[in-house]
Amino acid sequence: MSKYSMHLLVCGGTGCHAAESDAIVCNLRDELEAKVLTDKVQVIKTGCFGFCEKGPIVKVMPDNTFYVQVKPEDTQTIIDEHIIKGRKVTRLLFKDPSTKEAVSDSKHMDFYKKQMRIALRNCGFINPENIDEYIARDGYQALGKVLTEMTPDQVIREIKESGQRGRGGGGFSTGLKWELAKKSVSDEKYVVCNADEGDPGAFMDRSVLEGDPHSVLEAMAICGYCIGSSTGLIYIRAEYPLAIQRLKIAINQARENGLLGNNIFGTNFSFDISLKYGAGAFVCGEETALIHSMEGLRGEPTIKPPFPAESGYLGKPTNVNNVETFASIPAIILKGAKWYSSIGTEKSKGTKVFALAGKINNVGLIEVPMGTTLREVIFEIGGGIKNGKKFKGVQTGGPSGGCLTEKHLDTPIDFDNLIAAGSMMGSGAMIVLDEDDCMVSMAKFFLDFTVEESCGKCAPCRIGNKRLHELLGQICEGKGKIQDLDRLKNMSVVIKDTSLCGLGQSSPNPVLSMMENFRDEYLAHVTDKKCPAGQCKSLMKYIINAENCVGCTACARVCPVNAITGERKEVHLINQEICIKCGACYEKCKFDAIYIS
Amino acid sequence: MSSIKIELRKEDVDFIKETCSKFNNDSQELINVLHGCQEHFGYLPAEVQEVISEYLNVPVAKIYGVVTFYSFFTMIPKGKHPISICMGTACYVRGAEKVLEEFKKELGIKVGESTKDNKFSLSSLRCVGACGLAPVVLVGDKTYGRVAPDDVKGILKEYE
Numbered sequence: 054m055s056k057y058s059m060h061l062l063v064c065g066g067t068g069c070h071a072a073e074s075d076a077i078v079c080n081l082r083d084e085l086e087a088k089v090l091t092d093k094v095q096v097i098k099t100g101c102f103g104f105c106e107k108g109p110i111v112k113v114m115p116d117n118t119f120y121v122q123v124k125p126e127d128t129q130t131i132i133d134e135h136i137i138k139g140r141k142v143t144r145l146l147f148k149d150p151s152t153k154e155a156v157s158d159s160k161h162m163d164f165y166k167k168q169m170r171i172a173l174r175n176c177g178f179i180n181p182e183n184i185d186e187y188i189a190r191d192g193y194q195a196l197g198k199v200l201t202e203m204t205p206d207q208v209i210r211e212i213k214e215s216g217q218r219g220r221g222g223g224g225f226s227t228g229l230k231w232e233l234a235k236k237s238v239s240d241e242k243y244v245v246c247n248a249d250e251g252d253p254g255a256f257m258d259r260s261v262l263e264g265d266p267h268s269v270l271e272a273m274a275i276c277g278y279c280i281g282s283s284t285g286l287i288y289i290r291a292e293y294p295l296a297i298q299r300l301k302i303a304i305n306q307a308r309e310n311g312l313l314g315n316n317i318f319g320t321n322f323s324f325d326i327s328l329k330y331g332a333g334a335f336v337c338g339e340e341t342a343l344i345h346s347m348e349g350l351r352g353e354p355t356i357k358p359p360f361p362a363e364s365g366y367l368g369k370p371t372n373v374n375n376v377e378t379f380a381s382i383p384a385i386i387l388k389g390a391k392w393y394s395s396i397g398t399e400k401s402k403g404t405k406v407f408a409l410a411g412k413i414n415n416v417g418l419i420e421v422p423m424g425t426t427l428r429e430v431i432f433e434i435g436g437g438i439k440n441g442k443k444f445k446g447v448q449t450g451g452p453s454g455g456c457l458t459e460k461h462l463d464t465p466i467d468f469d470n471l472i473a474a475g476s477m478m479g480s481g482a483m484i485v486l487d488e489d490d491c492m493v494s495m496a497k498f499f500l501d502f503t504v505e506e507s508c509g510k511c512a513p514c515r516i517g518n519k520r521l522h523e524l525l526g527q528i529c530e531g532k533g534k535i536q537d538l539d540r541l542k543n544m545s546v547v548i549k550d551t552s553l554c555g556l557g558q559s560s561p562n563p564v565l566s567m568m569e570n571f572r573d574e575y576l577a578h579v580t581d582k583k584c585p586a587g588q589c590k591s592l593m594k595y596i597i598n599a600e601n602c603v604g605c606t607a608c609a610r611v612c613p614v615n616a617i618t619g620e621r622k623e624v625h626l627i628n629q630e631i632c633i634k635c636g637a638c639y640e641k642c643k644f645d646a647i648y649i650s
Numbered sequence: 651m652s653s654i655k656i657e658l659r660k661e662d663v664d665f666i667k668e669t670c671s672k673f674n675n676d677s678q679e680l681i682n683v684l685h686g687c688q689e690h691f692g693y694l695p696a697e698v699q700e701v702i703s704e705y706l707n708v709p710v711a712k713i714y715g716v717v718t719f720y721s722f723f724t725m726i727p728k729g730k731h732p733i734s735i736c737m738g739t740a741c742y743v744r745g746a747e748k749v750l751e752e753f754k755k756e757l758g759i760k761v762g763e764s765t766k767d768n769k770f771s772l773s774s775l776r777c778v779g780a781c782g783l784a785p786v787v788l789v790g791d792k793t794y795g796r797v798a799p800d801d802v803k804g805i806l807k808e809y810e
């Protein structure tokens with residue numbers, strides 16, 4: 054890399070990729086060729102920078118200039134101005150929303166200031182398709198250290214002392230899990246990486262695999278050494294073609310470099326990794342379901358015990374960890390358990406990656422120390438609520454989690470605090486909701502998901518969630534009764550207590566937490582038949598304000614069911630019996646004469 | 651199993667046979683075999699499942715069970731330009747439902763159906779991980795970000 058004096062890093066994560074970052078890479082290379090600069094400046098397509106809201110992102114190194122929302126046609130300016138003349142292109146720099154000033158270095162941006170990157174340490178820095186760049190950033194050193202200087206027990210002790218807990222949602226101690234798998238006696242054991250990121254709104258695993266696949270491969274090999282396994286399997290969603298492609302490249306390069314295969318680092322340890330594809334089933338994130346799916350069966354969970362550490366894939370001891378968990382392991386080995394356990398809260402150590410999405414200004418992927426408050430995450434890093442609206446709640450833990458409100462904003466985020474607040478960490482998705490979101494509709498939306506994704510094996514989850522969904526549907530339509538709120542609650546408790554796996558045990562969480570935190574809103578739906586957020590169609594009425602109506606007939610012409618009557622230049626009227634509440638008239642009216650009641 | 655009846659050509663059967671043998675006719679590789687076949691045929695009709703059953707030595711009922719379990723597999727052929735609307739939470743709260751309604755209205759089909767000329771098919775999916783661009787619509791391999799209901803007509807026009 055030394056021959057180049059400058060590097061142009063272009064984000065190749067999914068969000069930026071979808072926004073034509075490939076064209077930016079091509080244009081930059083063409084431009085450099087035209088200006089005969091290809092031997093001085095290198096263009097690298099990296100993994101995700103995290104700041105998806107402002108993508109596509111181009112970073113110029115070594116001066117750390119961070120260009121946002123770059124378009125393929127901007128590339129000529131970047132080369133001519135920045136690379137040749139040494140002048141930063143101000144119009145492409147990030148503008149601080151409060152000071153309105155351009156910020157050139159990402160270190161000074163609110164989005165990055167409070168972040169601490171361990172799992173994402175290489176994302177956005179290296180070309181994920183080149184193993185040398187990973188090695189240049191201490192890659193595979195942890196594996197070397199483990200194989201040549203440490204016994205499996207020492208490694209497990211180190212991981213246990215670091216206090217790392219599984220990042221997939223369960224929060225089980227990683228070291229303890231490894232220890233259990235090591236203790237199981239068998240001729241064959243398996244290391245499985247759970248990359249079946251099914252939680253809608255979470256994309257951290259995908260970003261790690263796309264931006265730094267080797268960190269996961271290295272950690273799997275370390276795990277294999279500890280538990281006594283020579284076979285690693287990555288179970289990955291088929292919906293992630295880019296991650297699959299980069300993993301395949303990474304595995305091949307690791308093999309070519311002798312970092313996977315036989316006698317790694319000249320020791321007698323051998324380890325290899327292959328891929329298994331998922332096919333779109335949320336329940337396969339549950340480890341027993343995942344194992345069945347890898348065996349070519351329907352992804353239905355089974356009762357634990359036996360735990361996979363005793364009897365997993367093909368009946369052999371199997372250790373399943375999530376992508377983010379694995380990605381942090383090499384850093385823990387190199388920097389030590391003490392360093393890792395100094396970060397975070399008493400019972401939740403280290404950092405956690407969160408996917409910020411929804412009604413928030415800075416959608417993206419962030420990594421912060423455990424113990425950071427929701428307020429810091431949403432209002433400082435996330436830049437607050439979109440369009441100046443009011444914050445209403447944040448759903449953490451995806452469809453299995455709960456919705457936290459204003460009163461939770463100063464709670465330090467960790468595994469236990471989130472559970473105490475009625476939610477959970479889950480995989481780390483945070484969906485921010487504003488005043489326009491209806492909490493009954495949201496609960497129904499999550500149930501819609503759970504009903505569709507329930508595997509159907511156990512009755513509480515299969516039938517119970519469907520009933521919950523029906524009840525919520527009735528409430529949204531204004532057919533709910535006050536007793537329904539108790540029925541929702543009772544049924545939720547039964548489903549949680551009696552379901553077979555994590556999916557059913559957590560599926561009523563959104564309903565329970567939303568009913569608890571937004572009781573008034575539920576009451577308004579059932580007693581007053583009103584939706585305060587104005588989202589539930591059946592409870593809405595479009596009404597024409599006679600004072601503003603000029604009789605232009607635009608609304609009557611656009612109405613698909615002819616519910617609006619009135620002569621030209623006279624006040625119009627909506628027949629509520631016929632109105633289907635499509636909102637077409639509301640959008641068409643230029644005189645603000647139609648309002649929603 | 652399905653109302654669509656098709657006749658497999660010899661080369662189709664050969665393809666399935668090859669795919670199975672690529673995975674050593676191992677029944678545990680069923681999902682990988684199904685992925686291979688769906689990529690080739692575009693969908694997994696009953697007839698294809700029957701041939702797989704023969705080579706992997708797995709009852710066809712079991713294969714049907716797997717095909718219907720996973721949302722990625724489909725027994726209905728997709729249109730020439732398959733349209734998928736992301737209904738993940740991030741896209742949902744940013745108005746994906748209205749976009750989906752608009753597609754349904756414009757195409758006159760429901761989710762899971764194809765237009766009569768088989769040009770477009772409509773499906774909803776959960777999170778493509780491009781939440782920064784929400785709401786997201788995929789047409790074939792092309793991603794459209796920040797789609798508003800008003801953009802729908804324009805998107806469809808690109809494929810006329």
